[in-house]
Amino acid sequence: MRWRCTLQASDAAAVGTLVADTGFFSPDETLIAIELVEETLTRGKESGYEFLFADDPEGQLLGYTCYGPIPATQSSFDLYWIAVSPQAQRQGMGAKLVRETESLAKQQGATRMFVDTAGRAEYVPTRAFYERMGYHVEASITDFYAPGDAKVIYAKSLA
Amino acid sequence: MRWRCTLQASDAAAVGTLVADTGFFSPDETLIAIELVEETLTRGKESGYEFLFADDPEGQLLGYTCYGPIPATQSSFDLYWIAVSPQAQRQGMGAKLVRETESLAKQQGATRMFVDTAGRAEYVPTRAFYERMGYHVEASITDFYAPGDAKVIYAKSLA
Numbered sequence: 493m494r495w496r497c498t499l500q501a502s503d504a505a506a507v508g509t510l511v512a513d514t515g516f517f518s519p520d521e522t523l524i525a526i527e528l529v530e531e532t533l534t535r536g537k538e539s540g541y542e543f544l545f546a547d548d549p550e551g552q553l554l555g556y557t558c559y560g561p562i563p564a565t566q567s568s569f570d571l572y573w574i575a576v577s578p579q580a581q582r583q584g585m586g587a588k589l590v591r592e593t594e595s596l597a598k599q600q601g602a603t604r605m606f607v608d609t610a611g612r613a614e615y616v617p618t619r620a621f622y623e624r625m626g627y628h629v630e631a632s633i634t635d636f637y638a639p640g641d642a643k644v645i646y647a648k649s650l651a
Numbered sequence: 652m653r654w655r656c657t658l659q660a661s662d663a664a665a666v667g668t669l670v671a672d673t674g675f676f677s678p679d680e681t682l683i684a685i686e687l688v689e690e691t692l693t694r695g696k697e698s699g700y701e702f703l704f705a706d707d708p709e710g711q712l713l714g715y716t717c718y719g720p721i722p723a724t725q726s727s728f729d730l731y732w733i734a735v736s737p738q739a740q741r742q743g744m745g746a747k748l749v750r751e752t753e754s755l756a757k758q759q760g761a762t763r764m765f766v767d768t769a770g771r772a773e774y775v776p777t778r779a780f781y782e783r784m785g786y787h788v789e790a791s792i793t794d795f796y797a798p799g800d801a802k803v804i805y806a807k808s809l810a
């Protein structure tokens with residue numbers, strides 16, 4: 493498995509396929525994931541989005557994160573996106589991606605990392621994952637995604 | 652005073668001047684305000700940002716808001732930006748802008764409006780303003796903008 497931080501043109505399609513293949517994200521969410529790649533391919537660093545890709549030896553995408561500094565903050569970063577392909581799941585790939593992303597963010601000056609999750613039942617494993625990774629619930633916003641569906645904001649100090 | 656919802660090319664400069672003239676926003680924040688206008692001039696509705704401008708009879712900008720649907724939510728909107736020019740302040744312009752923005756957002760399907768503010772002292776009048784406008788503190792994120800500077804998220808039901 494190899495880390496890669498630079499985007500390539502094929503990543504838009506690869507990310508779309510990977511995110512859809514997880515079966516976890518809605519078509520709208522998949523489109524957002526693709527848009528973040530496309531915007532960064534077009535605008536470069538100015539987009540504010542950083543990417544970390546985990547490729548297998550044949551260059552197949554195993555997982556990725558999208559993260560970056562939160563505009564107008566001194567040193568807060570957001571983990572905007574993380575996804576692991578179904579064939580690479582249950583092998584600690586998510587944890588490796590989060591740890592490597594935190595390490596890269598720290599090198600870029602991050603002191604805190606934030607992650608948005610949802611309150612609904614299908615996010616129970618996601619929230620448990622972030623808790624294992626040292627994140628805590630920083631705030632909760634009721635009825636955010638939809639009536640009855642809260643946004644749960646996790647945070648972790650990187651200092 | 653006239654409302655205007657369509658962007659014109661001169662708005663990037665006019666918004667930059669207005670936001671800087673308030674003396675309230677940092678240079679970084681002013682750049683973000685300009686970028687939101689430029690991105691919407693380039694990408695149109697696809698940017699996800701809507702604008703409401705209040706022009707005086709000579710077409711001078713008195714104040715504006717930038718708002719829009721929050722991606723991946725069913726009907727949550729964010730008031731991303733509001734600014735009133737110094738010569739139009741203390742005349743209820745901020746309240747008019749918020750009410751008109753809420754009304755436009757409702758027409759577009761909004762059921763909840765969110766506004767981010769900061770916890771530091773200079774935001775005491777801002778937070779009092781949103782409380783007068785019917786907003787309540789929905790969540791607070793410590794050390795968000797900088798160590799010791801929280802993000803305070805206000806919300807209002809538009810249903």
